[in-house]
Amino acid sequence: WERNNLLAASAASPRDEGQSNSEILKREIPWDHFKDSSLISKSDYNLLQRIDKKPLDYQLDLLEEDGTMYAEVFLTVLKHITREDATQYVLTMVDVILTGNARHASIFKSFLSHPSLNPFGIFFRLLSRQDDIIVGKTCHITSILMSEGLKPEGEAQAFIDWIVQQLSLHTLLTMNRTCAISVLSTLQQVLRTSDNRASFCSANGLGLLVECMHKQLAHPQQLYQILNCIWMLSYCQDVGSRMADVSLVRGLVEVLKASTKEKVVRMVVATLRNMTVSNECKALMVVCGVVKPLSTLSHTTWADDDIVDDVEVIRGALEDRVQTMTTFDEYKKEVLSGELDWSPVHKSQHFWEQNVPRFEEKDFELLRVLLSLLKPGEKVPEKSVAIACHDIGEFIKHYPRGK
Numbered sequence: 042w043e044r045n046n047l048l049a050a051s052a053a054s055p056r057d058e059g060q061s062n063s064e065i066l067k068r069e070i071p072w073d074h075f076k077d078s079s080l081i082s083k084s085d086y087n088l089l090q091r092i093d094k095k096p097l098d099y100q101l102d103l104l105e106e107d108g109t110m111y112a113e114v115f116l117t118v119l120k121h122i123t124r125e126d127a128t129q130y131v132l133t134m135v136d137v138i139l140t141g142n143a144r145h146a147s148i149f150k151s152f153l154s155h156p157s158l159n160p161f162g163i164f165f166r167l168l169s170r171q172d173d174i175i176v177g178k179t180c181h182i183t184s185i186l187m188s189e190g191l192k193p194e195g196e197a198q199a200f201i202d203w204i205v206q207q208l209s210l211h212t213l214l215t216m217n218r219t220c221a222i223s224v225l226s227t228l229q230q231v232l233r234t235s236d237n238r239a240s241f242c243s244a245n246g247l248g249l250l251v252e253c254m255h256k257q258l259a260h261p262q263q264l265y266q267i268l269n270c271i272w273m274l275s276y277c278q279d280v281g282s283r284m285a286d287v288s289l290v291r292g293l294v295e296v297l298k299a300s301t302k303e304k305v306v307r308m309v310v311a312t313l314r315n316m317t318v319s320n321e322c323k324a325l326m327v328v329c330g331v332v333k334p335l336s337t338l339s340h341t342t343w344a345d346d347d348i349v350d351d352v353e354v355i356r357g358a359l360e361d362r363v364q365t366m367t368t369f370d371e372y373k374k375e376v377l378s379g380e381l382d383w384s385p386v387h388k389s390q391h392f393w394e395q396n397v398p399r400f401e402e403k404d405f406e407l408l409r410v411l412l413s414l415l416k417p418g419e420k421v422p423e424k425s426v427a428i429a430c431h432d433i434g435e436f437i438k439h440y441p442r443g444k
Contacts, residue, residue: 060174065133066094068126080121085114092134097141104138108148116149116158125172132167132178139185146189153191160186161196168203177220180227187230197237201244204228208249214256218263225266232273242283247274251289258295261302268296268308275315285321287377287406290329297334303345306338310351317358327362328374331355369396376407379414379421381428387435397439408436 072093076086088110092100104111118131139146149160167179183200187193193200204224207213213221231237241247250267257264271293277283284290293309300306313331316322338352366374372386386392400408414421414429421429 062133062137065129065174066137068130070127070130075122075127081114081117085117088114097137100138101142101145104145104148108145109151112148112152112160113158116152116160116163119167120158120163125175128167128170129172129174129178132175132182136178136182139182143185143189146186146191149186150191159196160191161193165193165196165199165203168200173217173220176216177223180223184223184226184230187233193231197231198240200227200231201237201241201246205241205244205246205249208246208253213253218260222262222266225263225270229266229269229273232270235277238274238277242274242277247271247283247289248286251286251292254292254296258299261300261305264296264300265302265305265308268305268312272308272312272315275312280316280319280322284316285319285325287325287329290322290325290331291377294326294329294331294334297331297338303343303348307345307348310338310348310355313355314351317355323359323362327359327366328370329377330374332359332363368392369399372396373407376410379410379425381425383424383428387428387432393435393439397436400436400440408433
């Protein structure tokens with residue numbers, strides 16, 4: 042793994058949980074009907090007859106000879122034929138071919154500037170279809186195209202708008218797993234350029250990814266892909282203002298505590314290392330309790346030397362911050378962890394008299410966290426609920442406008 046190279050998307054071909062590629066490709070598609078209806082030309086029909094239902098090796102040989110013509114046929118069918126079975130069929134054929142030899146992604150290159158058959162324009166429009174097979178295979182194909190050097194240019198905004206919508210509606214959590222992995226693979230590819238990263242962040246993409254990260258702790262592959270995307274976003278020039286977010290930092294610390302997957306740990310520490318350029322991010326790391334899991338990681342044997350190097354860099358960057366932590370910093374760290382204990386500070390009259398004005402920081406962030414612990418349905422220990430009630434009461438008692 043090279044730090045300065047953005048990781049490529051997963052090369053695994055998606056397989057719908059209901060139907061396999063072989064089952065889809067057994068279907069009989071009425072190409073003659075599409076020809077008679079003028080949805081495809083006679084030339085398109087003849088090309089499809091040559092490649093349809095043929096062994097993969099034979100199909101790959103055809104693309105060696107007539108790749109550009111077949112790219113045009115595939116794009117024509119996907120643009121003009123809306124029947125779900127035909128769309129699934131062609132996408133699956135293309136997916137299998139490109140998975141068999143990704144080099145054949147080049148057959149689409151000459152269409153990148155085509156006024157009506159731009160592959161990314163056609164593929165990204167298919168994302169609006171309410172079908173996991175179509176969405177999953179579309180995303181997997183586009184991720185292969187991008188990994189082979191084809192760039193969506195302006196069309197990338199269509200995908201960014203779509204993925205932001207899916208994240209905001211939590212659709213990614215309800216897709217079947219292979220489809221979700223393909224969607225995230227495409228996002229990984231799209232975020233390889235700085236302009237796309239900036240556009241994604243401007244649409245609150247980072248905040249939505251953080252929400253998704255908290256919900257994907259049980260699924261290592263999706264979690265890894267989300268973390269890979271967050272890592273890429275940590276290369277934005279304004280990393281401090283974008284990533285100095287308690288939910289993000291707390292989530293990264295939670296992953297460090299919970300995950301033993303090396304590639305997951307690698308992504309977290311690489312992200313945290315990038316974030317140490319910001320003093321605000323470093324303060325949040327300490328407050329959210331990153332020091333202890335980092336110490337544990339430093340005594341663990343890793344196959345990847347970069348993890349060891351990253352951990353040491355982060356620990357060194359945080360050393361001064363740890364030494365200058367105040368009583369209020371310690372209290373903030375405890376509250377943001379969500380696990381409260383009856384430490385002396387909670388019942389210290391002096392603490393409340395001296396520090397209650399600091400509760401105004403970041404739009405009353407600490408007060409909002411305390412209130413969140415009282416929400417019905419939240420799985421919060423009874424002791425933490427009791428302490429949160431006590432601290433809210435102390436805030437009301439000492440805050441000038443609290444009554």
